[in-house]
Amino acid sequence: xxxRRALELLTAILTGSFGVAVVVSSLDNGIGWSSEGVDPGxxxxxxxxxxxxGSLYNLVRGVLPAVRLASVPIxxxxxxxxxxxxxxxPAAIFVAAIPLAGMYLAAAGYxxxxxxxxxxxxxxxxxxxxxxxxxxxxxxFERMFQVTLPHGALAAVLGF
Amino acid sequence: xxxxxxxxxxxxxxxxxxxxxxxxxxxxxGILVGVLPGLGAPNGVSxxxxxxxxxxxxxxxxxxxxxYWGALFGGSVTSILFNIPGEPSSVATTxxxxxxxxxxxxxxxxxxxxxxxxxxxxxxxILITFLASWVAQVALAFGPPEYFAVYFLAFxxxxxxxxxxxxxxxxxxAIGFAIAAIGIDTVSGSVRLTMGIDELVKGVSFVVxxxxxxxxxxxxxxxxxxFHARAVSSTIDWREVFRAxxxxxxxxxxLLRSAAIGCWMGITPGGPTAASFMSYGIxxxxxxxxxxxxxxxxxxxxxxxxxxxAAGTSALLPMLSLGIPGSATAAVMMGGLMIWGLNPGPMLFxxxxxxxxxxxxxxxxxxxxxxxxxxxxxxxxAALMRIPFVVIAPLIVIICVVGAYSVSNSxxxxxxxxxxGIVGYLFKKLFYPLxxxxxxxxxxxxxxxxxxxxxxxxxxxxxxxxANRLVTSLVLAGIALLLLPLALQLVHLLRKxxxxxxxxxxxxxxx
Numbered sequence: 001x002x003x004r005r006a007l008e009l010l011t012a013i014l015t016g017s018f019g020v021a022v023v024v025s026s027l028d029n030g031i032g033w034s035s036e037g038v039d040p041g042x043x044x045x046x047x048x049x050x051x052x053x054g055s056l057y058n059l060v061r062g063v064l065p066a067v068r069l070a071s072v073p074i075x076x077x078x079x080x081x082x083x084x085x086x087x088x089x090p091a092a093i094f095v096a097a098i099p100l101a102g103m104y105l106a107a108a109g110y111x112x113x114x115x116x117x118x119x120x121x122x123x124x125x126x127x128x129x130x131x132x133x134x135x136x137x138x139x140x141f142e143r144m145f146q147v148t149l150p151h152g153a154l155a156a157v158l159g160f
Numbered sequence: 161x162x163x164x165x166x167x168x169x170x171x172x173x174x175x176x177x178x179x180x181x182x183x184x185x186x187x188x189x190g191i192l193v194g195v196l197p198g199l200g201a202p203n204g205v206s207x208x209x210x211x212x213x214x215x216x217x218x219x220x221x222x223x224x225x226x227x228y229w230g231a232l233f234g235g236s237v238t239s240i241l242f243n244i245p246g247e248p249s250s251v252a253t254t255x256x257x258x259x260x261x262x263x264x265x266x267x268x269x270x271x272x273x274x275x276x277x278x279x280x281x282x283x284x285x286i287l288i289t290f291l292a293s294w295v296a297q298v299a300l301a302f303g304p305p306e307y308f309a310v311y312f313l314a315f316x317x318x319x320x321x322x323x324x325x326x327x328x329x330x331x332x333x334a335i336g337f338a339i340a341a342i343g344i345d346t347v348s349g350s351v352r353l354t355m356g357i358d359e360l361v362k363g364v365s366f367v368v369x370x371x372x373x374x375x376x377x378x379x380x381x382x383x384x385x386x387f388h389a390r391a392v393s394s395t396i397d398w399r400e401v402f403r404a405x406x407x408x409x410x411x412x413x414x415l416l417r418s419a420a421i422g423c424w425m426g427i428t429p430g431g432p433t434a435a436s437f438m439s440y441g442i443x444x445x446x447x448x449x450x451x452x453x454x455x456x457x458x459x460x461x462x463x464x465x466x467x468x469x470a471a472g473t474s475a476l477l478p479m480l481s482l483g484i485p486g487s488a489t490a491a492v493m494m495g496g497l498m499i500w501g502l503n504p505g506p507m508l509f510x511x512x513x514x515x516x517x518x519x520x521x522x523x524x525x526x527x528x529x530x531x532x533x534x535x536x537x538x539x540x541x542a543a544l545m546r547i548p549f550v551v552i553a554p555l556i557v558i559i560c561v562v563g564a565y566s567v568s569n570s571x572x573x574x575x576x577x578x579x580x581g582i583v584g585y586l587f588k589k590l591f592y593p594l595x596x597x598x599x600x601x602x603x604x605x606x607x608x609x610x611x612x613x614x615x616x617x618x619x620x621x622x623x624x625x626x627a628n629r630l631v632t633s634l635v636l637a638g639i640a641l642l643l644l645p646l647a648l649q650l651v652h653l654l655r656k657x658x659x660x661x662x663x664x665x666x667x668x669x670x671x
Contacts, residue, residue, distance in 0.1 A: 004590075011586045015331050022338045025353045029345075037616040040345040043608045044353055047337040054331035061327075075589060080384045087383045088581075091376070091557045095574055103565070107558050114554045121551070129551065133558065145211050147566050 004075040008062025012055045019051030090114050102152025108134040167289055170517030173218060174525055182219055183226040183522065187530045188537070190230020194246045195238050195541045199556055201231035201247065201489040202598065203375045206367040207563045209496050217500045218518040222526070224496060225476070225519065228489050229530040232432070232472050233277060234541065236465060237534065240269045241542055249432035249468045252440040256453060256460025263456055267397045270538060271404035272458055273465045274531050276415060279408070280466035281527045283419040284426065284473025288480070288520055296481040296506035304613035305624045309634035311607040313641070314484045315596070317428045320641030323437075324593040332592050336600025337608075339364050346605055347612055359572045366495050366601045367567045372577040373594050374488070375560035377584020379553060396538055411462050414443055418463045422470025427478055431487040431595050432471040439467030473523065480516060481506055484603065488595040491602040 022044055029041030076084070094110035101109065108130040115126035141147045173179075186208075193204035205224050212220035235247030240257035253273060260269040302310070319329045342353045343363030354360040408415065418439040425435035443463035444453045453460045475486030476493075483505035485491035497504045508516050564577035587594055618624035626632045 007586065008590055011590055011592070014583075014586070015335060018335065018338070021355060022353060025355055026341075029350055029352050033615075033620045036348065038612045038620075040348045040350045040352060043611065044338055044341040047334040047341070050334040051331055051338065054327050054334065057327045058325075058331065061325075076384070083383050084380055084585075087380060087553055087557075090554070092578060094557070095561060095578055098561075098574065099571060103562065107561075110558070111554050115551065118550075120548065133555065137558070137562065141562065141566070147210065148569070149562065149565065150571065 001074060001078055002076040002081065005062055007075040009059065012059035012062055016052055016055030016059065019048045019055055022048030022051065086118075098150055098152065100153050102155050103149035104134040104138060105152065105154070107137060163289055163293055166293070166513065166517045167521060169513075170519075170521030171525075173514050173518035174222065174522035179219060179222050179522065180525070180529070182223045183526050183529045184533065186223045186226025187230035187233075187526065187533050190227035190232075190530075191234035191237070191534055191537060191541060192230075192544075193227070194231035194234020195544060196246065196552060196556065199559070200235075200374055200378065201228050202370050202492050203560070203563075204231055205489055205492045205496075206370045207559065209367060209492070209499070210563075210566045212496065213499065217497070217502055217512075218515050220496065220500060221493065221515065221519050222522045224493055225523065226526045226529070228472065228493070229281070229523075229526050230534070231489075232281075232469055233274065233530050233534040236273045236277065236468075237270070237538060237541055238545060240273060240461075241266060241538075242545055244545075249436050249472070250464075251433070252436040252464035253461060253468075255440065255464075256455070256457050259454065260456030260458075260461065265456070267395075267400040268404045269456075269461060270396070270535070271401040272408065272461045274534060275405040275408050276418070276462040276466040277469040278527055278531050279415055280419050280422050280468065280470035281473045281523075284423055284470045285520065285523045285527070287423050287474055288477045288523070292477050292481045292516075292520070293509050295477070296509040299482050299506040300510070302506070304610045304617065305627065305631050306634065308607060308610035308614055309625060309631045309638065310482055310484060311603065311610060313634050313638040314429050314478070315600070315607075316638035316641040317430070318593070318596040318599070320644035321428060321430055321434075322593055322596065323430075323434050324591055326645040328590075328592045329596055332587070332594070332597040333600045336597040337604045339369065340601050340604025341608070346609060357572070359570065362568060362570070364576060364601070365567045365573065366492065366598060368564045368573045368577050369580050369601055370488070370492055370598060371560040371564045372580025373584035373587070373597065375556065375563075375584075376578065376581025377588055377594075379556055380581065380585040381588050383549070383553060396535060401535065407458070408462070411459055414447070414459045414462050415466055417446075418443070418466035419470045422467035422472075423474045425467070426471035426474030426486050429475075429478075429484070429486045429595070429599065430471070431475065432468045435471035436464035436468040439463040473527075476519075476523075479504060480508060480519070483606065485599060488598045491595075491599045495602050 026041040026044035026048060029044070030039040031041045031045045032039055090110060090113060094106055097106040097109070111133050112126050112130035115121040115129060116123055121129070137149065141149055189208070190201070190204060193199040193201065204227050208224060208227060212223060215223070231247060232249070235245060235250035236253050236257070238244045238246040239250040239253040240261050243254050243258040245251040245254055257269045257273060315333055318333065319326050322329050338353065342360055343351070344361060345352050351361055421439045421442065422432070422435045425431065425438065440460065440463050443459050444450045447453070447457075447459050449457055449459070472487065472489070475490040477486070479485040479490045479494050483494070485494045494504050502508065502512060502515065560577060561574050564573045565571070567573060584594065614624050625635050
C-alpha cells in the first residue's frame, strides 16, 4: 500500500532532483550576462531554480498533514499496485528486448506473453494476435511509410 | 469582408477529393483514438506526425486537425454509452450522458451531444474566421519583448486559471522549459543539459514526451481500475436523432453561454477539459432544473459538450495567429507546423494564405464530416469497446513505442518515453497538470529566444518589458494572473474555511 503522502514525497523528490541536475548542468554553460548577451546557461539555470523551489514547496505541502490530503490517504492499494506492475513490467521487458530481438520479434513475444501467460486468451488465439501485430507493423511501417524499425542484433547475426 | 473572400478561396483549397478523403481518414482515426482509453488526441496527432512529413502542409494539417475533431467526438461516445470517458475532456459528459442512455434514451443523449458539440465547434470556427487575421495583423507589429510578454501571459494564465495547484503548475511548466533547453542552443550553438549522454545533443522531441505522458501514463491510470464495459444499447434511431437536434434551440441560452465559456478557455490556454467542467458547473448553478443534474438532464449534456468543442476549436486561434497553442493537442500540431518548415505566428497570414484559409475552411467541412461519420459508426466503435482491455493495452504500448522510435530512429527515445510514462502516471495521480508541460516543451525555445533577443536590444535591462503601453499591459496582466491564486487564497483565509468536499471535487475536476 502506498499512501498519498509517500507518493507526493516521491514525486517532489523526483522533480527536485531533476531541478538540481538542471541547475548543476547549466552552470557549465555559464550564467549571467556577457558581451554576446545572455549566456546560454542562464535560462535553464533559472528554470532549474524554479523547479527546485517549487518541489520544496510541494514536498512540504505533501508531508504536512493538510486536511485535504487526509480525505484521500491511500493513493495506491496493493491490488492496484499489482495491476500496475502487470502492465508496466512486461512493457519494460519488451523495450529492453528491442535492441537484441528487434521490434517485430519483441512485439510479437510481448503480445503473446501478456495474453497467454495469465490465461486471458487461448494459446492459438494469443499466437494469432501476436503474429497479426508484427505483420501489421511490418506492412504499415516498412512497406507503406518506408520507416525502418530496428531489426535487432539477433537478426543481424542471422544475416537479415 | 476580406475575410469572407479569403474563406471562399480557402474552401476551394479544402474541398477537393483528396482532402475530403483525408478528412474521412483523419476523423475515423480520431474517433478510434478518442474511443480507446489510453490513447487521446495528443497521442493520435503525434503518432500521425511522422507520416505527414512527405505531404503538403495543407494536406497534413487537414489530416491532423480532422483527427482532432474525430477524437473530440469519439470521447463523448464512450462517455455516454459506457460511462468511460475516452478523453479527459469528456469526463463531464458522463455525469448526465450516461444516466440518460441508461434510462433507455441513448440516441437522444448521443444526438444531443453531437448536435451541441457541432454548435460549439461552429462558434469556435466563426470566431477564428473573423478574429484570427485581425489578431495576426496586430501581432505583426510585435517585437521580441512583446512576444515574450505574450508567452509570459500564456504561461501565467495556466497558473492563474488552469485550476490545478498553482505551484504544481509552475513546476510542470519549468520542467517543460528545461526539457526544451536540452540539446543545442539555437542562439549560441553550445550544447546544453545533456548530462553526459551524447545522444541527447539532438534534444528531446515533444512527440516522445507526449507518447509517454499521455499514452503510457494514461494507460497506467486506466489499468488501475478494472473496466466494466457494460454498454447500454448502441443502436441508433434516426428519427430520434432529428427530433433531438430539433429540440436543441430550446436550450439556446445554455448553448450560447457554453460556447462563450469554451471560446474563452480555448483562446486563453485553459483547454477543453477545464472548459467542459466549468461550463457544467455554471449550468448546474444557473439552470432552473439544476437540482436534477446528474440524472440525465439535457442541459447537463449540452453544456460540457458545447464548451469542450468550442474550446478545442478556438485553441487553434492563438496557435495560428500568435504561435501560442491553446491546448496540448494544438501544441503538438504547432510542433508539426515547425517540422514542416512553417513558422506559426502572424507571418502565416501573409506568406501562407492557402495554408491558413485552407485549414479554416476545412474546419467547417471537417466538423460536418465528423458529425456524420460519428453517428454512422457508433455501433462499430461501441463493439470495439467489448474487446477486453488486456488485449488493447499491449497494443497501445507497442503503438507508443513505435511512435517514439520513428521520430528520429533512436532507441534512447523509446527508453525516455517509458520514463515519461512513469512521470505521466505520477503527475496524473497527484493532479500535476500535463498540458503546460507539453506546451513548454514545444514553445520553450521560442520563449527563451524572445527573452534573449529583448535583453540584447536593451543591453540587459528588464525595463524593456515596460517600455511601451502594449508590452507593459501584457506583462502586468501576466503578473496579475500569477498572483491570482495567492489573492484567492487570502480571500479564502479571511472568510470561513470551505468544506473539504468542495476541494476534493475541485481536484477531481482537474484530471
